[in-house]
Amino acid sequence: ELKVEQNPLFLSMQEGKNYTIYCNYSTTSDRLYWYRQDPGKSLESLFVLLSNGAVKQEGRLMASLDTKARLSTLHITAAVHDLSATYFCAVDIGSGSRLTFGEGTQLTVNP
Amino acid sequence: EPEVTQTPSHQVTQMGQEVILRCVPISNHLYFYWYRQILGQKVEFLVSFYNNEISEKSEIFDDQFSVERPDGSNFTLKIRSTKLEDSAMYFCASFRLAGVTDTQYFGPGTRLTVL
Numbered sequence: 644e645l646k647v648e649q650n651p652l653f654l655s656m657q658e659g660k661n662y663t664i665y666c667n668y669s670t671t672s673d674r675l676y677w678y679r680q681d682p683g684k685s686l687e688s689l690f691v692l693l694s695n696g697a698v699k700q701e702g703r704l705m706a707s708l709d710t711k712a713r714l715s716t717l718h719i720t721a722a723v724h725d726l727s728a729t730y731f732c733a734v735d736i737g738s739g740s741r742l743t744f745g746e747g748t749q750l751t752v753n754p
Numbered sequence: 755e756p757e758v759t760q761t762p763s764h765q766v767t768q769m770g771q772e773v774i775l776r777c778v779p780i781s782n783h784l785y786f787y788w789y790r791q792i793l794g795q796k797v798e799f800l801v802s803f804y805n806n807e808i809s810e811k812s813e814i815f816d817d818q819f820s821v822e823r824p825d826g827s828n829f830t831l832k833i834r835s836t837k838l839e840d841s842a843m844y845f846c847a848s849f850r851l852a853g854v855t856d857t858q859y860f861g862p863g864t865r866l867t868v869l
Contacts, residue, residue: 678860685860686797691856744797746796
């Protein structure tokens with residue numbers, strides 16, 4: 644059974660600081676996704692990482708994938724309040740197959 | 755930009771009643787999914803649908819659940835006899851095509867409350 648674990652589960656940080664969210668998964672896969680969820684809302688796709696060493700950046704967020712270590716990171720640079728949300732990583736084992744989600748990291752950025 | 759739509763946004767029902775949740779996936783997508791999220795918890799896969807049949811289902815998707823694509827646009831999830839533990843947000847998602855570097859796109863969700 645594929646397991647996906649994120650840490651930390653809760654993260655409270657100050658504006659302007661940097662931090663990293665980690666996502667570990669238990670089986671061989673080179674397909675990893677990051678989603679953002681605002682309270683009571685749907686899941687918004689942030690990044691699609693489809694190969695070892697993939698790195699993608701969008702604004703203050705940067706995601707990377709190490710398939711050998713079965714690890715993805717989501718790095719936040721100079722956090723702003725608007726980044727407050729829950730961030731989920733998800734893994735699938737083939738194009739079109741189910742997504743298995745991590746528990747989510749609830750990020751709060753304080754002024 | 756095309757998006758996945760879901761109706762209703764909120765459904766309240768009595769235990770034992772049947773509910774049908776509706777989704778309109780993105781029009782050129784071929785794979786369709788239902789996920790659920792119990793309040794404050796992670797997103798769980800229920801079922802995937804491709805080429806007019808179920809391609810994969812989880813252990814949650816028991817005989818009380820069924821899916822249909824009754825026409826060329828709608829994709830429905832039916833729960834025959836709802837239980838209290840079925841209370842959750844239900845998300846529909848769609849995916850364009852295998853082999854394409856893309857992600858699953860999620861609808862806004864239907865919040866199901868079983869009393």
